[in-house]
Amino acid sequence: MTYTDVLLQQVINGVSLGAMYSLLALGFTMVYGIIELINFAHFNVFMVGAFFSMWILKLTGLAGQNVILTGFPLVGILLLALVCVMLFCGVLGVVIERAVLRPLRNVPGTAAMITTIGVSYILFNIILLSQGAAAMNFPNPMPKVQWNVTAGTVLKLREVLLWTISLLLMLGLHFFVRRTRLGKAMQATAQDQEAARMMGIEVDTVVMTTFFLGSALAGAAGLIFGLYYNFASYVIGYTAGLRAFTAAVLGGIGSIPGAMLGGVIIGLIESLGGQLLATRWTDVIIFSILVIVLVLRPTGLFGRMMIRKS
Amino acid sequence: MSKMNRRQLMLTTAGAFALATLASGGLAPAQADEKLVTIGIELPLTGADADSATRIKNGALMAIEEINGKGGINGYKLAVTVLDSGTSTAGQYDPAQAATNAKKFVADESVVALVGPEMSGEGKAMTPILSAANLATVTPSSTNPDITDPKFAAQYKPNGKAIYFRTVTTDAFQGPNMANYMRDTLKVKSVYIVDDSGAYGVGISNAFEGQAKKIGMNVMGHDQLDPKEADYTTIITKIKGLNPDAVYYGGVAQAGVKVAKQLYEIFPSVIKAGGDGMVDGGLLSAVGFPAIEGWYCTQASPHVMDDAAMSDWVARYTKAYKMTPSDYAITAYDAVQVIADAIKRTSASGQEVNRDTVRDAIQTTKIDTLQGPVAFDENGDIMNKVISVFQIHHDAANPEDDVQHQYKYIGVAPESPTS
Numbered sequence: 001m002t003y004t005d006v007l008l009q010q011v012i013n014g015v016s017l018g019a020m021y022s023l024l025a026l027g028f029t030m031v032y033g034i035i036e037l038i039n040f041a042h043f044n045v046f047m048v049g050a051f052f053s054m055w056i057l058k059l060t061g062l063a064g065q066n067v068i069l070t071g072f073p074l075v076g077i078l079l080l081a082l083v084c085v086m087l088f089c090g091v092l093g094v095v096i097e098r099a100v101l102r103p104l105r106n107v108p109g110t111a112a113m114i115t116t117i118g119v120s121y122i123l124f125n126i127i128l129l130s131q132g133a134a135a136m137n138f139p140n141p142m143p144k145v146q147w148n149v150t151a152g153t154v155l156k157l158r159e160v161l162l163w164t165i166s167l168l169l170m171l172g173l174h175f176f177v178r179r180t181r182l183g184k185a186m187q188a189t190a191q192d193q194e195a196a197r198m199m200g201i202e203v204d205t206v207v208m209t210t211f212f213l214g215s216a217l218a219g220a221a222g223l224i225f226g227l228y229y230n231f232a233s234y235v236i237g238y239t240a241g242l243r244a245f246t247a248a249v250l251g252g253i254g255s256i257p258g259a260m261l262g263g264v265i266i267g268l269i270e271s272l273g274g275q276l277l278a279t280r281w282t283d284v285i286i287f288s289i290l291v292i293v294l295v296l297r298p299t300g301l302f303g304r305m306m307i308r309k310s
Numbered sequence: 311m312s313k314m315n316r317r318q319l320m321l322t323t324a325g326a327f328a329l330a331t332l333a334s335g336g337l338a339p340a341q342a343d344e345k346l347v348t349i350g351i352e353l354p355l356t357g358a359d360a361d362s363a364t365r366i367k368n369g370a371l372m373a374i375e376e377i378n379g380k381g382g383i384n385g386y387k388l389a390v391t392v393l394d395s396g397t398s399t400a401g402q403y404d405p406a407q408a409a410t411n412a413k414k415f416v417a418d419e420s421v422v423a424l425v426g427p428e429m430s431g432e433g434k435a436m437t438p439i440l441s442a443a444n445l446a447t448v449t450p451s452s453t454n455p456d457i458t459d460p461k462f463a464a465q466y467k468p469n470g471k472a473i474y475f476r477t478v479t480t481d482a483f484q485g486p487n488m489a490n491y492m493r494d495t496l497k498v499k500s501v502y503i504v505d506d507s508g509a510y511g512v513g514i515s516n517a518f519e520g521q522a523k524k525i526g527m528n529v530m531g532h533d534q535l536d537p538k539e540a541d542y543t544t545i546i547t548k549i550k551g552l553n554p555d556a557v558y559y560g561g562v563a564q565a566g567v568k569v570a571k572q573l574y575e576i577f578p579s580v581i582k583a584g585g586d587g588m589v590d591g592g593l594l595s596a597v598g599f600p601a602i603e604g605w606y607c608t609q610a611s612p613h614v615m616d617d618a619a620m621s622d623w624v625a626r627y628t629k630a631y632k633m634t635p636s637d638y639a640i641t642a643y644d645a646v647q648v649i650a651d652a653i654k655r656t657s658a659s660g661q662e663v664n665r666d667t668v669r670d671a672i673q674t675t676k677i678d679t680l681q682g683p684v685a686f687d688e689n690g691d692i693m694n695k696v697i698s699v700f701q702i703h704h705d706a707a708n709p710e711d712d713v714q715h716q717y718k719y720i721g722v723a724p725e726s727p728t729s
Binding site: 001003005006009010013014016017020064065066124125128132133134135136137156225229230231233234235236238239240270271274275278279280282 | 356357358360361396398401402533534535536538539540541543544545547548550551553563564567568571572575592593595596597598599600601
């Protein structure tokens with residue numbers, strides 16, 4: 001492996017890492033964009049999604065990474081798992097919203113945000129107590145295909161899968177928010193809740209849909225995480241969440257393209273910083289860049305998505 | 311009732327009580343049928359280390375039950391208190407919780423000695439507290455040498471007396487002996503070292519690094535990993551770019567699972583080695599075969615489990631606890647034998663059995679146990695220093711997480727290199 005190969009490989013690693021963070025940041029940033037709530041529970045809904053999709057895949061008879069499928073069975077099983085986990089996590093998100101956050105919707109201050117931290121811990125501990133703390137092997141039917149970009153650099157099928165799903169979900173979300181009626185209602189609610197209500201928009205439905213979508217995206221991220229890293233563990237929400245949160249803020253919280261860009265930037269810093277300096281400096285570099293960007297541009301790189309304070 | 315009557319009643323009752331006390335005061339107090347002392351067990355029973363900790367616990371419990379079943383020691387029966395140092399925030403052993411457990415044991419007067427802890431990070435937190443109370447502990451698996459090193463005596467045994475005894479040897483041998491083995495037997499010329507930032511991981515990888523450099527291996531780098539992070543592709547790609555012959559991982563299962571999985575994906579051709587932190591059933595099932603195949607690991611104790619003389623013990627353990635024993639289950643069993651022998655000698659000499667006398671007796675231990683002869687030097691380290699090397703080979707006839715069968719014993723790691 002020549003040195004250029006190493007650098008190129010790290011770029012590929014960084015963009016893949018970035019795609020993972022972006023995927024995780026997507027739902028999170030969308031929820032903030034619509035209802036201005038930092039939903040800390042998002043990252044543990046992601047973790048629950050990873051375990052749920054592990055359970056679904058085990059139900060189909062898969063175990064470990066040695067049972068390989070191709071073609072239609074592969075696509076079928078992955079789609080099944082994706083749809084199931086998105087539905088499950090979406091419903092989980094709605095349950096959280098209705099049970100815990102709706103009563104707090106008009107309470108000023110940080111009550112709702114702190115409550116999401118509490119929900120986050122509840123999910124964390126439920127999984128810890130029921131599944132144990134040891135990491136668990138994730139059933140993965142994907143074939144171990146890889147392509148040689150250059151003589152020494154490889155691109156793996158799972159990386160292509162990750163990028164494709166992230167892009168599709170981002171585009172899908174973008175399209176949904178911009179073009180559909182419900183999406184426009186979401187934008188209107190984001191601009192001004194009172195005015196939206198006066199125009200006949202069911203704000204309750206909008207908020208519920210927002211949570212459903214955001215949590216469904218978290219669930220999808222959970223499945224992709226499991227397929228990518230081949231394990232699930234109750235702590236995955238914590239570190240991935242911290243980086244994804246940073247990605248969302250860096251890109252401009254509330255902005256979907258911002259989440260993608262922020263994610264890729266952080267992923268690249270992680271991989272190239274680790275290669276050129278040392279991995280223990282990664283956090284220092286990431287957060288220094290975050291601080292600099294926010295000082296120079298407080299709303300993040302792409303600003304926020306149509307939020308105007310009335 | 312009139313006041314007079316009530317007062318009369320009270321006086322009568324008081325008088326009756328006084329009479330009764332006087333009467334019984336004359337008799338000798340009732341003798342307890344048996345004397346009870348408590349052995350404490352301190353292990354990270356929840357979290358990523360739960361598998362190895364449970365095997366250790368069962369080894370100790372088996373010894374205690376056998377002793378009680380034979381009638382105890384000179385009339386003393388052994389009670390057990392088990393405390394867990396694993397917490398959900400740490401996801402593995404938690405030194406702060408270990409310190410709390412140490413305080414609980416110290417506060418319990420009936421505790422005369424402890425078995426544990428499993429992890430050196432726990433040990434570092436517990437020893438100042440134990441030393442202040444002169445409460446000895448015999449650890450079956452903690453290998454970081456600092457805790458018994460006279461250089462750090464002020465920190466780990468402020469009271470001056472050794473209280474941290476080991477039925478395993480330390481990383482002062484586990485790391486370097488593996489370096490010798492890798493250079494001499496595996497013909498490794500260059501190595502990259504990673505550790506999991508924990509007390510044990512940093513200690514053993516530093517010891518390994520020191521020896522590797524001394525014997526002429528090219529140490530291409532030494533990096534620290536965050537055990538909570540999921541992605542090590544950056545560091546592994548960097549390692550692949552440098553193309554060492556081997557990678558040495560110092561640390562326990564939480565990071566070890568991810569290191570093993572990702573090394574297999576990115577750089578499968580490299581020789582992979584680790585310390586006793588890699589010997590864990592949970593790690594085997596989380597990583598799975600073929601990803602974990604071929605890993606070398608060490609244990610800081612002689613490997614006696616495959617000996618013919620041990621087959622009965624292994625069978626009894628497996629039957630009683632529905633799991634196969636690990637090498638450290640044997641050292642835990644031996645740790646209880648050490649404590650039992652100390653209690654025996656103390657009570658036989660007529661002294662009261664308390665933590666001070668038991669500590670002194672443990673210091674002068676000279677017994678034969680399952681692993682061989684056990685005696686301690688003045689710091690509490692075991693005299694017999696043996697490092698055993700294993701390699702993971704898939705045994706399809708046994709379950710994936712079977713620690714006894716998936717780790718194949720290769721031999722003893724040499725204490726000094728051949729050249």
